[in-house]
Amino acid sequence: MNLPLEHIQLAVRDSQSALVDFTQHIVATPSLPGQEGDVAEIIQNEMENLGFDEVWRDPVGNIIGKIIGGDGPTILLNGHMDHVDTGPQDGWPYPPFSGQIVNGELWGRASVDMKGPVACMIYATSLFKRLDLKPRGNIYMTVPVMEEIGGLGTQHLITHLSAQAAICGEPSNNTLRRGHRGRVELRVTFEGHSAHASAPHLGVNPHYAAAKFLTYLPDLTMAFDETLGPSTVVPTLYATDQLSPNVIPGRVYLTLDWRNIAGEAPEDIVAKVKSLVASIEDLDQNVTVVVKSQEFTTYTGLIREIPAIFPSYLLSEEDRFVQAAHQALVTALGRDDGIDIWRFATDGGHLMTADIPTVGFGPGDETLAHTNQERISLVQMEEAVVAYFALTTALAEAA
Numbered sequence: 206m207n208l209p210l211e212h213i214q215l216a217v218r219d220s221q222s223a224l225v226d227f228t229q230h231i232v233a234t235p236s237l238p239g240q241e242g243d244v245a246e247i248i249q250n251e252m253e254n255l256g257f258d259e260v261w262r263d264p265v266g267n268i269i270g271k272i273i274g275g276d277g278p279t280i281l282l283n284g285h286m287d288h289v290d291t292g293p294q295d296g297w298p299y300p301p302f303s304g305q306i307v308n309g310e311l312w313g314r315a316s317v318d319m320k321g322p323v324a325c326m327i328y329a330t331s332l333f334k335r336l337d338l339k340p341r342g343n344i345y346m347t348v349p350v351m352e353e354i355g356g357l358g359t360q361h362l363i364t365h366l367s368a369q370a371a372i373c374g375e376p377s378n379n380t381l382r383r384g385h386r387g388r389v390e391l392r393v394t395f396e397g398h399s400a401h402a403s404a405p406h407l408g409v410n411p412h413y414a415a416a417k418f419l420t421y422l423p424d425l426t427m428a429f430d431e432t433l434g435p436s437t438v439v440p441t442l443y444a445t446d447q448l449s450p451n452v453i454p455g456r457v458y459l460t461l462d463w464r465n466i467a468g469e470a471p472e473d474i475v476a477k478v479k480s481l482v483a484s485i486e487d488l489d490q491n492v493t494v495v496v497k498s499q500e501f502t503t504y505t506g507l508i509r510e511i512p513a514i515f516p517s518y519l520l521s522e523e524d525r526f527v528q529a530a531h532q533a534l535v536t537a538l539g540r541d542d543g544i545d546i547w548r549f550a551t552d553g554g555h556l557m558t559a560d561i562p563t564v565g566f567g568p569g570d571e572t573l574a575h576t577n578q579e580r581i582s583l584v585q586m587e588e589a590v591v592a593y594f595a596l597t598t599a600l601a602e603a604a
Contacts, residue, residue, distance in 0.1 A: 229304030255331035277341030278369035278604030285352030288315035317569035329593030363559035369604035373553035382565030385547035387517030396491035399455035516554035533599035
């Protein structure tokens with residue numbers, strides 16, 4: 206496939222207005238996890254109108270579009286349709302669901318994370334149809350649900366789709382990414398004995414055991430990787446089994462957010478925390494440590510229970526897919542931005558657990574994600590469409 210780069214750039218430029226309109230439409234459509242039905246309808250219609258050979262939804266509500274290619278390698282593109290809450294809307298310079306364009310930037314919740322990148326991937330993939338080009342193998346454009354609460358959608362995708370390589374389109378300021386730390390959410394439960402607060406001698410207050418544990422937690426020796434840095438652990442949520450302020454609780458529930466390096470398995474993390482508990486003198490031994498699991502209902506009505514795990518992963522800089530992607534971006538963008546990692550977890554880790562080598566690339570400043578300053582550059586979006594097309598082609602050639 207030797208279509209001159211200038212022809213690709215011209216086709217992308219011609220569709221820029223439609224791309225921006227589509228992005229504004231989906232940004233203006235709220236889609237919290239479990240509430241993605243309205244935006245899924247818009248995305249599916251757009252993919253059908255752009256000429257995808259097949260477009261369908263799977264049982265959990267993921268959108269899958271297929272471009273039929275030759276008998277070569279299958280390439281998968283991945284970007285989620287859900288987003289985090291807006292927070293107080295009066296803190297936003299522009300309404301979070303306005304999709305307003307100011308100084309060449311499109312504002313709104315999920316403009317960066319990640320409806321802007323999703324729109325760019327969809328338009329890049331549709332170039333094969335619009336330019337009457339047949340890719341070496343099939344291409345799947347996947348738009349999963351519920352990434353923000355653990356990746357339920359992509360975990361389901363990999364049960365029925367396979368590919369030889371993938372692109373995770375999370376924002377990266379249009380630079381190449383090759384991995385990230387993972388995330389494991391732990392729940393540490395401290396058992397006590399409930400009693401009236403006026404008679405503390407009749408109870409066993411679990412707050413003291415939790416407090417003692419927390420004083421030792423910062424001293425835990427953490428795993429380290431030269432590229433990803435150290436694993437980290439942070440206590441985040443704290444709850445009891447009581448609502449009344451005049452009752453000693455029977456249990457305290459502490460949530461730990463553990464960001465793990467590649468190769469540090471969830472079971473190893475649980476064992477390390479259990480070992481810490483056992484090492485603390487006089488700590489009440491009625492302490493349990495588990496990976497938190499939660500039940501979710503998709504917008505299609507299916508109920509799924511998933512553990513709170515985003516796998517970590519790291520491809521070598523010398524990996525053939527990383528090298529092919531890097532060279533493709535240098536050629537397509539006319540510059541060398543190097544190869545980096547993400548500082549947050551993505552669905553790329555789930556793809557890697559299915560043995561699908563995954564590179565990362567996306568428009569948008571990732572430091573704006575989850576903030577009330579979220580906005581995406583229209584120039585970056587146009588550039589990203591060219592880049593995604595180049596990456597899809599290069600990964601198929603490298604497979």
